[in-house]
Amino acid sequence: MKEYSVKLSILKTLSQGGFHSGEELGDKLGISRAAISKHIKGIQGWGVDVFSVQGKGYQLAKPIQLLDQGVLQNNLANNVELIPIIDSTNQYLLDRVDSLESGSVCLAEYQAKGRGRRGREWVSPFGSNLYLSMFWRLDAGIAAALGLSLVVGVAIVEALEDMGLTSVKLKWPNDLYYQDKKLAGILVEMSGQAGAAANIVIGMGLNLMMSEATQGITQPWASLFEVAKNQEIDRNQLAITMITTLHRTLDEYERYGMSGFVEKWNRLDNFINRPVTLLIGSKEITGIARGINEQGAVLLETENGLESYIGGEISLRSRQ
Numbered sequence: 071m072k073e074y075s076v077k078l079s080i081l082k083t084l085s086q087g088g089f090h091s092g093e094e095l096g097d098k099l100g101i102s103r104a105a106i107s108k109h110i111k112g113i114q115g116w117g118v119d120v121f122s123v124q125g126k127g128y129q130l131a132k133p134i135q136l137l138d139q140g141v142l143q144n145n146l147a148n149n150v151e152l153i154p155i156i157d158s159t160n161q162y163l164l165d166r167v168d169s170l171e172s173g174s175v176c177l178a179e180y181q182a183k184g185r186g187r188r189g190r191e192w193v194s195p196f197g198s199n200l201y202l203s204m205f206w207r208l209d210a211g212i213a214a215a216l217g218l219s220l221v222v223g224v225a226i227v228e229a230l231e232d233m234g235l236t237s238v239k240l241k242w243p244n245d246l247y248y249q250d251k252k253l254a255g256i257l258v259e260m261s262g263q264a265g266a267a268a269n270i271v272i273g274m275g276l277n278l279m280m281s282e283a284t285q286g287i288t289q290p291w292a293s294l295f296e297v298a299k300n301q302e303i304d305r306n307q308l309a310i311t312m313i314t315t316l317h318r319t320l321d322e323y324e325r326y327g328m329s330g331f332v333e334k335w336n337r338l339d340n341f342i343n344r345p346v347t348l349l350i351g352s353k354e355i356t357g358i359a360r361g362i363n364e365q366g367a368v369l370l371e372t373e374n375g376l377e378s379y380i381g382g383e384i385s386l387r388s389r390q
Contacts, residue, residue, distance in 0.1 A: 074155045076101065077109050077116075081197070084120065085134045091127035116155075116180050117195025132279070134197040137177055141306045146313055148204075149174040157183040159203035160259055160273040167261065167269040172207040173317050177309060184275060198280040200309060203273040206320050212260060212268040216380075217328050217366025219244040219258045222272055224334045225319035226254065229311045235297045239340035242359075242368045242384055246276070247340040251292035253277055272316070278303065328364050336361035341384060346370070350382035359384070 079099055083090055092103035099106075110120055110128060119131035139152040149171055156162055156178040163176050178201045181194035194201055208214055223240045230238050239247045246254035254276040262268035279295045294303055323331070336342060341359040348355040348370060357370035357377070367378035 076105075077113050078154055080106070080109055081113060081118070081134070082136065084128060084130045085136055085197075087130075087133060089123065089126040089129045094127065113196070118197065135305050136197060137179060137309065138306055142177070142309060142313075145310045146175075147173075148313055148317060150313075151176050152178070154179040156181055158273075159184075159201050160257060160271050163203050163205045163271045164259060164261070164269075167205060167271070170205045172205065173320075174205045175313055176203045177201060194275065195280060199278045200274070200276040200305065200312070202276075202309060202312060203271055204313065204316055204320075206270040206272065208260075208268040208270050208324065210268075210324065211264070211266060212262050214324075214327070215258070215260055215268055215270060217331075217362075218270065218272070218323070219256050220335055220362065220366050221319060221323050221328070221331050222256050222258065222274070222316065224331055224338065225316050226256070226274065226276070226312065227338050228319075228334075229315035230294075230297070232315070233308070233311055235294065238297060238338075240335060240338045241340050242362065243366070248292040248297050250340070251290040253292045253294065253297070272320075274312070276308075276312075278305065278308075328366060332362055332364055347385040348379055348382045349385050350379070354385075355379070355382075 076099055080095055083095060083098065092106045095106045096103050110122070114120055118134070120128055121131055122128050137152055139150065142150045142152065151174070153162065153176060158181055159176040159178050163170065163174065180196040181201050184194035184201065220243060223244065223246060226246060227238050227240060237248065238253060241247050244256040244258070245252055254274060257273040258270065259273070260268050260270045277291055277293045279293055339359065339361050342361050344359055346357065346359045348357070348368065355370060355372065357372035360369040360371050360376065362368055363378055365378070365380070367380045368384065370377050370379065
């Protein structure tokens with residue numbers, strides 16, 4: 071953390087708006103203008119768009135509202151750890167499952183090694199999105215975690231709806247969509263032994279106001295800024311709402327399992343009653359999506375009738 075303290079201090083000043091000269095920033099931090107310039111390049115490497123104008127100094131291309139540990143903790147009963155620069159919020163919690171209380175949360179402004187499902191990279195530019203992971207000890211064990219990503223997806227959409235952000239849909243088994251573009255991804259990772267409680271880490275990456283120039287993303291994506299019709303979103307309040315809703319939903323899931331969530335999921339299914347392709351390894355299955363069942367399996371109406379599948383991934387390339 072110490073090695074990033076200067077960059078974070080610069081960002082905190084720039085986030086206040088306006089131009090700030092290299093001399094001003096250097097005097098404030100006790101370093102040279104050349105050192106400030108070097109740190110600015112490092113900040114740009116985090117995906118932050120900083121531009122400079124001779125005679126004026128540095129300015130952010132667009133405002134950044136930084137997450138605030140105090141605000142978050144004062145509004146949540148959960149243990150919250152904000153680590154601005156991290157490899158992976160999920161990995162941070164996975165490495166500490168033996169010492170965490172259920173419901174503990176880790177948030178970050180930037181992930182150097184953010185990951186998605188099937189080991190894919192999750193591009194995580196600084197301050198543009200919401201990167202959040204929660205630890206949960208599931209007393210019913212690993213077998214009870216089947217369908218958990220579906221329940222989490224429902225929780226996140228309902229949290230957004232509570233904030234007045236509507237028209238967000240779900241894609242089986244772990245994505246949020248807006249207008250057929252990916253808005254957020256969910257990654258559930260777990261450890262434990264048969265007959266014992268399962269240690270679950272639930273990670274979420276939610277696109278908030280990411281730059282269209284962001285590199286490394288290979289599929290169409292949407293941002294919450296679009297959903298909000300370009301209205302400003304308070305990132306701290308967004309995080310608080312997400313954490314509160316997720317905790318409440320996990321409590322409900324422990325008591326009742328998938329019952330009650332099937333109907334909620336099917337209401338929000340982005341592909342329901344639409345032609346899709348399910349990819350299972352090299353195998354492709356085409357059919358009409360008919361939602362999910364109580365085991366969390368996706369239902370496809372194929373030429374063989376209504377079939378259910380636990381594994382696989384729905385292709386974005388719907389076939390007409």
